[in-house]
Every structure is written in C-alpha cells, then in structure tokens.
Amino acid sequence: MNVATGLDFAIQEDQQDPLRHFRNRFVIEDSELIYLDGNSLGRLPKATVELAHQVIEQQWGHGLIRSWQERWLDLPVKLGRKIAQLIGASPEEVLVADSTSVNLFKLALATMQAIPERHTIITDDLNFPSDIYVLQSTTNLVGNDSHLEILQSSDGASVLLSQLDQTIAGDTALVSLCHTAFKSGFTYDLPAVSLMANQRGSWTLWDVSHSVGVIPLDLAQTKADLAVGCTYKFLNGGPGSPAFLYISKRRQNQIQNPISGWFGTDDPFAFDLHYQPAKGIQRFLSGTPFIVSAALMEPGIDLVLEAGIERIRLKSIQQTQYVIDLFDHLLASRGYQLLTPRTSERRGSQITVRHCAAKQIVQKLHHKFQIITDFRQPDLIRLGIAPLYTSYEELWRCVQAMHEVI
Numbered sequence: 001m002n003v004a005t006g007l008d009f010a011i012q013e014d015q016q017d018p019l020r021h022f023r024n025r026f027v028i029e030d031s032e033l034i035y036l037d038g039n040s041l042g043r044l045p046k047a048t049v050e051l052a053h054q055v056i057e058q059q060w061g062h063g064l065i066r067s068w069q070e071r072w073l074d075l076p077v078k079l080g081r082k083i084a085q086l087i088g089a090s091p092e093e094v095l096v097a098d099s100t101s102v103n104l105f106k107l108a109l110a111t112m113q114a115i116p117e118r119h120t121i122i123t124d125d126l127n128f129p130s131d132i133y134v135l136q137s138t139t140n141l142v143g144n145d146s147h148l149e150i151l152q153s154s155d156g157a158s159v160l161l162s163q164l165d166q167t168i169a170g171d172t173a174l175v176s177l178c179h180t181a182f183k184s185g186f187t188y189d190l191p192a193v194s195l196m197a198n199q200r201g202s203w204t205l206w207d208v209s210h211s212v213g214v215i216p217l218d219l220a221q222t223k224a225d226l227a228v229g230c231t232y233k234f235l236n237g238g239p240g241s242p243a244f245l246y247i248s249k250r251r252q253n254q255i256q257n258p259i260s261g262w263f264g265t266d267d268p269f270a271f272d273l274h275y276q277p278a279k280g281i282q283r284f285l286s287g288t289p290f291i292v293s294a295a296l297m298e299p300g301i302d303l304v305l306e307a308g309i310e311r312i313r314l315k316s317i318q319q320t321q322y323v324i325d326l327f328d329h330l331l332a333s334r335g336y337q338l339l340t341p342r343t344s345e346r347r348g349s350q351i352t353v354r355h356c357a358a359k360q361i362v363q364k365l366h367h368k369f370q371i372i373t374d375f376r377q378p379d380l381i382r383l384g385i386a387p388l389y390t391s392y393e394e395l396w397r398c399v400q401a402m403h404e405v406i
C-alpha cells in the first residue's frame with residue numbers, strides 16, 4: 001500500500017492540522033459516528049448551547065419586550081456585518097433575513113422590476129430545485145414575455161463558460177446561478193461570469209449557500225450585483241436558521257423590496273400608515289425577523305471568523321484532494337465514478353461519486369459503519385467535508401468502508 005493511502009498518513013495529517021482544535025468546539029456526543037453531511041446541516045457549536053439559555057431565559061424570559069430595543073432590532077444588520085467579512089462585502093451590503101428561497105425571490109423580482117426592458121433570466125440545470133421554482137414563479141409573475149432559460153450541463157457536473165458566453169445576450173436581465181452546485185460540488189468562476197454579465201448589461205444573482213464558510217468570496221471586488229446564501233450548512237447556524245442577502249452598493253438605490261413590510265422601514269414601531277423604506281439595506285427586511293434562530297447562528301459564524309476563511313479553504317482543498325487520491329486508489333476499480341471536478345479552483349468542499357448501487361451503499365454505510373453520507377437521486381453519494389470538524393481519519397474510514405461495502 002502506498003504510504004499516503006494508509007491510516008498512519010491520515011492520523012499524521014490530523015496531528016499536523018492547524019485547525020484540529022476547532023473540532024472540540026462542537027458538540028460531538030457519539031465519537032463513533034462519522035458525520036459527512038455538514039453541507040446539509042452543520043454540527044452544533046458548544047457555544048450555541050450556552051447562548052440558547054441566555055437568549056431564552058434572559059433576553060426573552062427576563063427582558064421581555066425591552067429586548068427589542070436592547071438587542072433584537074439590530075440583529076439582522078449586525079449578523080450581516082459578520083457575514084460580510086466572509087464574502088468580501090462591505091458591512092452595509094449584507095442583511096440576515098428570511099430563508100434563501102424567499103430572499104432569492106425578493107431580489108430576482110426586484111431586478112426584473114428595475115430593468116423591465118429585459119425579459120430573460122438565465123440559470124442552469126445544476127441549480128438547486130427550489131431556486132429554479134422561485135425563478136420560474138418570478139418570470140410568471142412578471143409576465144410580459146419574460147421567461148426563464150435553463151442551460152443544460154453536458155456531463156451533469158459542470159457548465160462551461162463558453163455556454164454562458166453564447167447565452168447571455170441583450171435581453172438577459174439576470175444571470176442567477178449557484179456558485180457551488182449542490183450535487184457535483186462544481187464551482188463557477190464567479191468573477192469571470194459576473195464580469196461577462198456586467199459587460200452585457202445583465203445583473204448577476206449568486207446563490208452561495210454551498211460556498212459560504214468554506215470558500216473565500218470577494219463580492220465587492222467582482223462585478224457581482226446580488227447574492228443570497230444559507231447559514232445552516234457550513235456556517236453551522238442550526239436547522240432553519242435565517243438566510244442572508246447581499247446587495248452591492250451600486251444597486252442598492254436601484255431596487256425596491258417587493259415585499260415591503262414594517263421591518264423594512266426606519267422605525268417599525270412608529271406604525272406609520274405610509275410605507276417609508278429605510279435608507280440602508282434594512283429595507284429588504286419584510287416582517288419580524290426570526291430572532292431566536294437568528295441569535296443562535298452567531299457562534300457558528302464566529303467560529304469560521306476565528307479559524308479564518310483562507311485557512312479553512314486551504315484545508316478543504318487538501319481534504320477534498322485527499323479523498324480524490326483515495327478514490328483513485330480504492331474506489332475507481334469498484335464501479336464508482338468521480339463527479340466532482342479534479343481542479344481545486346473548480347470545486348467546493350464536497351466530493352460526489354456516482355454508483356449504480358448508491359442508495360444501498362449509503363444505507364449500509366450508516367447502519368453497518370455508522371457513517372452518515374448523503375444520497376441524491378438517482379445514483380449519487382455526496383461526502384460533505386467541513387474543515388472545522390472533519391478529520392482525515394474520518395475520510396479515510398469512509399473511503400475504506402465504501403471500498404469494503406461493494
């Protein structure tokens with residue numbers, strides 16, 4: 001056996017890993033369980049458990065209505081400022097609100113209303129289904145010849161820049177894509193696509209749900225106009241934690257929130273019958289923010305900030321490469337196919353393989369080996385790699401089990 005494919009190598013990598021201590025910051029009750037689904041629902045930070053008591057007992061139980069002024073009113077903007085650091089945005093360009101789907105709807109509809117002379121939204125078939133439904137209902141609502149064009153991936157894994165180059169045209173209002181595709185982990189060259197769209201007068205709306213927290217983004221430096229993202233995956237915000245939206249400064253005064261609600265005004269408690277939107281990004285709030293779940297997402301974001309997004313990305317690239325090396329050695333000959341791109345710049349923090357018995361394999365991994373991976377219809381197995389708590393040893397054990405199980 002090659003040195004690099006043995007268990008010793010994995011253990012040694014873990015010992016030398018500068019981020020190894022972060023694993024202890026998470027609740028890991030079952031040390032036998034290997035969890036490779038952090039790209040669907042991140043683990044629970046220990047600090048969140050303590051904070052939950054404080055939020056419920058102190059802020060709600062003791063503070064009651066006073067907590068709105070003391071803490072809660074500012075929360076969506078305060079958390080937005082922290083996320084801004086992870087995506088290369090200015091503090092006033094990011095807001096925590098609603099779910100990813102709802103934010104996508106608000107920003108897509110706002111764009112179509114801002115540039116009514118253009119009628120097309122472009123996306124691709126690698127996109128998250130919910131995003132496609134939302135974009136479809138957006139064009140349906142706008143009516144007036146507007147329509148959604150869905151680019152087809154030729155290999156089910158990636159879309160070429162040349163395909164976008166041939167499609168983005170004078171009628172394109174919006175290019176709305178997932179930065180990292182949820183199935184294959186394929187990751188777009190975000191600056192290149194944003195620039196291409198910008199040069200043709202189209203806006204871009206990125207869904208960064210699968211890249212925030214594992215890939216550093218530089219949205220303000222690129223020509224990206226808008227973005228949305230999820231916080232319960234690599235940001236470990238907890239089930240149903242609210243999402244965020246990004247609106248670049250140059251677009252902020254060009255679009256209106258299509259769901260104009262009281263929390264989008266300067267002073268919701270003034271109860272003015274005339275809607276007067278807040279000046280800043282707060283006007284993209286609609287109703288009452290989900291305070292408890294928003295408050296509980298802060299420790300997860302803080303852990304990413306503390307570890308440093310560049311160091312997380314470095315470990316993610318090394319760990320995904322490690323799984324690819326093990327794949328070549330142990331899985332390729334067992335009927336598995338690699339779907340995730342081999343080029344590190346083009347992949348997120350997951351490895352996806354195809355196998356005709358994928359469903360049974362995922363079940364076996366769980367019940368026989370205590371390894372949680374993720375099955376996606378019809379034949380995909382996803383291994384989510386969360387550098388803050390995934391160890392090399394866990395990856396080694398998973399690939400060994402995938403080899404054995406056939």
Ligand SMILES: *Cc1c(COP(=O)(O)O)cnc(C)c1O
Pocket residue numbers: 099100101102128130131178182207209210230243
């Ligand atoms: C996880 C995810 C979502 C989730 O949307 P919700 O509205 O929070 O349910 C949306 N888009 C993408 C790309 C995702 O990965």
